[in-house]
Amino acid sequence: MRIEKNSFKIVAILLFLTILFVCCIIAVQNPEKYTFVLLPSKYLVFTLSILGIIAIIYLYNFLLKIIFTKKAFFEVNEKGIYNGLGFTKEKLIIWNNIKEIDIINYKGILRVRIKLFNDKPFIENTDFATKFILRQTINDLKTPIIIDSVYLKSSFEVLSKAIFKYWEEYKKSL
Structure with missing residues (x-):
């Protein structure tokens, strides 16, 4: 999707x-x-x-x-989650790197929190300000990856349902 x-x-x-x-x-x-x-x-x-x-x-x-940027879109498929709208330079989150997915209310906005097994690729190769933001997010939420629908042509409900649908399919295939 x-x-x-x-x-x-x-x-x-x-x-x-x-x-x-x-x-x-x-x-x-x-x-x-x-x-x-x-x-x-x-x-x-x-x-x-x-x-x-x-x-x-x-x-x-x-x-x-x-x-x-033409690659500024959000996509969920059988490979993983592509977040072309995030601060990180690494845009693709592969399903086997995901430990846990849940919904949180962070700073008044509903977001999908994605906890990773290895978050270093998402922090490396970024500028100083982005590293600071990502480290602060890790301190607050234990992950650098949070996804919301602020910049998307979609509601949060549609976005979160798509993520959880593919996440459940991935877990069943293990």
Whole structure:
């Protein structure tokens, strides 16, 4: 089963990131103007704005790659799970590397958590920011692979049913 990316959602997120980017640029230029109870120091405003600019550039780059890449889709079949929309460079998750699959509510979004026997290939050959994100996910969820339907033209129910259907078929074939 193949599910295509939802370019409309991705463009909407890019527009939101553009607005945040402009806000961060404005705050960097005049940080003392934007101090208040939560950000009581112009140095804190400046630092958070710089960190925001860096994070937005990283996410913008990631989302642009998704839009312009033909391999940005999600597919579940008898070989495994191909997640062309994830942060990892390794996109194919082979069934025999999967230890456990379950559904979790992580940060307010339903996601499929895929625990692996060997997660090193998914962490290697990535940039510093991606390694940081993946390690944080491993600390929180014990795996670098979580799948949701945010960037897909599908509901979470359809996505999760497809994953569990093929997972059950794989387990029966053992």
